[in-house]
Each structure stands twice: as C-alpha cells, then as structure tokens.
Amino acid sequence: MIRIFLTGYMGAGKTTLGKAFAREMNVPFIDLDWYIEERFHKSIRELFTERGEASFRELERNMLHEVGEFEDVVVSTGGGTPCFFDNMEYMNGCGQTVFLDVHPDILFRRLRVAKQQRPILQGKTDEDLRTFIVEALDKREPFYSQARYRFDAGYLESRSQISESVQRLRQLLGL
Ligand SMILES: Nc1ncnc2c1ncn2[C@@H]1O[C@H](COP(=O)(O)OP(=O)(O)O)[C@@H](O)[C@H]1O
Ligand SMILES: O=C(O)C1=C[C@@H](OP(=O)(O)O)[C@@H](O)[C@H](O)C1
Numbered sequence: 001m002i003r004i005f006l007t008g009y010m011g012a013g014k015t016t017l018g019k020a021f022a023r024e025m026n027v028p029f030i031d032l033d034w035y036i037e038e039r040f041h042k043s044i045r046e047l048f049t050e051r052g053e054a055s056f057r058e059l060e061r062n063m064l065h066e067v068g069e070f071e072d073v074v075v076s077t078g079g080g081t082p083c084f085f086d087n088m089e090y091m092n093g094c095g096q097t098v099f100l101d102v103h104p105d106i107l108f109r110r111l112r113v114a115k116q117q118r119p120i121l122q123g124k125t126d127e128d129l130r131t132f133i134v135e136a137l138d139k140r141e142p143f144y145s146q147a148r149y150r151f152d153a154g155y156l157e158s159r160s161q162i163s164e165s166v167q168r169l170r171q172l173l174g175l
C-alpha cells in the first residue's frame with residue numbers, strides 16, 4: 001500500500017510533482033486544495049475570504065483526515081497544512097511524508113508569476129514577496145522538517161526535469 005504526502009511551501013512543486021509521481025506509480029492523485037474546492041464548490045481564495053483563515057484550517061484538517069484513510073494514494077497537501085494542529089504527526093502516523101525543499105530564490109521566481117490563486121500572497125510587491133517567503137520558511141521549517149524524507153524539488157521547469165525528478169523521488173522512497 002502506497003500512501004504518500006508531499007509537503008512544502010507554496011510553489012515548491014507539490015501539485016506538479018505529485019501529479020506526475022502518482023501517474024508513474026499508477027495510483028490515484030489527490031491535491032488537497034482541489035479536493036477542498038470540489039467538496040465546497042468554492043475556490044481556496046473564496047473560502048479564505050468568506051470564512052477567514054482559522055476556519056479554512058479547520059476544514060483543511062478535516063479533509064486531510066478524510067484523504068488519509070484512502071489506500072494507495074499520492075496526496076499533495078497545501079503549503080500550510082503541516083503547520084496547523086497535529087497534522088504533521090497525523091501524516092507521519094499514516095503514511096510517508098516528503099518535504100519538498102526549494103531555495104527561496106526559486107520559490108520567488110515561481111510565485112511571482114503564480115500568486116493570483118494564492119490568497120496569502122495577494123497584493124504583494126516583488127520586494128514584499130521575497131521577504132515574506134524567507135520569513136515564512138523560517139517559521140514553517142520546524143514543521144516541514146518533521147517529514148520523513150527531504151527532497152530537492154528545485155528542478156521542475158520542464159517536462160524532462162519533471163520526469164527526472166519523479167525518478168529521483170522514486171529512488172528516495174525505495175519504490
Ligand atoms: N507543466 C509545467 N512545466 C514547467 N514548470 C511547471 C509546470 N507546472 C508547474 N511548474 C513550475 O513548478 C512550480 C510549482 O508549482 P506547484 O506544483 O503549483 O507548487 P505547489 O503545489 O507546491 O504550490 C510552478 O510555479 C512552476 O514554476
Ligand atoms: O501556504 C499556505 O498557507 C497555503 C498554500 C496553498 O497551497 P499551495 O502550497 O499548493 O499553493 C493553499 O492551501 C492556501 O492558499 C494556503
């Protein structure tokens with residue numbers, strides 16, 4: 001039985017790598033954000049605005065517990081998932097956890113062009129964004145570092161880099 005949770009900051013590649021990895025392993029892929037959006041018929045952005053972050057984190061935990069019961073699954077969590085409640089402990093208890101570790105410069109480059117969908121990054125200038133990423137990583141590192149495995153996900157910019165990363169992740173997990 002394969003149950004893998006990919007964790008890491010926004011833009012680390014959880015969705016991109018998770019999807020490709022699940023395809024390679026021939027198991028279903030679940031992106032926790034997409035799962036929540038489907039369940040509530042709302043975008044993550046709308047849920048944040050309408051309910052506020054605290055309430056979003058509660059439903060995120062509930063949905064994590066739901067997908068954590070699935071057998072044979074690759075789950076891409078949201079960037080904040082490991083940092084609330086006992087979510088990290090929960091994931092470590094029921095599956096393999098991987099921290100996608102990516103240098104802040106690379107995260108900045110990726111998120112600059114992909115910040116619209118991410119409520120936490122709304123309205124930030126480039127300078128604000130850079131500082132915000134560095135500070136957030138600092139705060140979140142104690143949670144991310146509880147993952148069983150650490151994986152360098154700095155190479156996801158092309159199809160060939162993605163498939164090379166998939167193979168590297170496979171090796172890391174011994175699969
Ligand atoms: N099809 C793709 N081709 C090349 N690069 C991509 C592709 N998809 C995503 N990326 C890169 O990977 C980054 C990580 O995105 P994403 O997987 O959404 O991260 P996360 O789910 O961790 O927030 C993107 O911002 C982009 O730079
Ligand atoms: O880092 C965070 O707190 C968040 C990350 C997002 O997921 P991605 O990491 O997939 O962008 C999404 O869950 C929400 O916008 C909050």
Ligand SMILES: [Mg+2]
Binds near residue numbers: 014015076077078
């Ligand atoms: Mg994602």
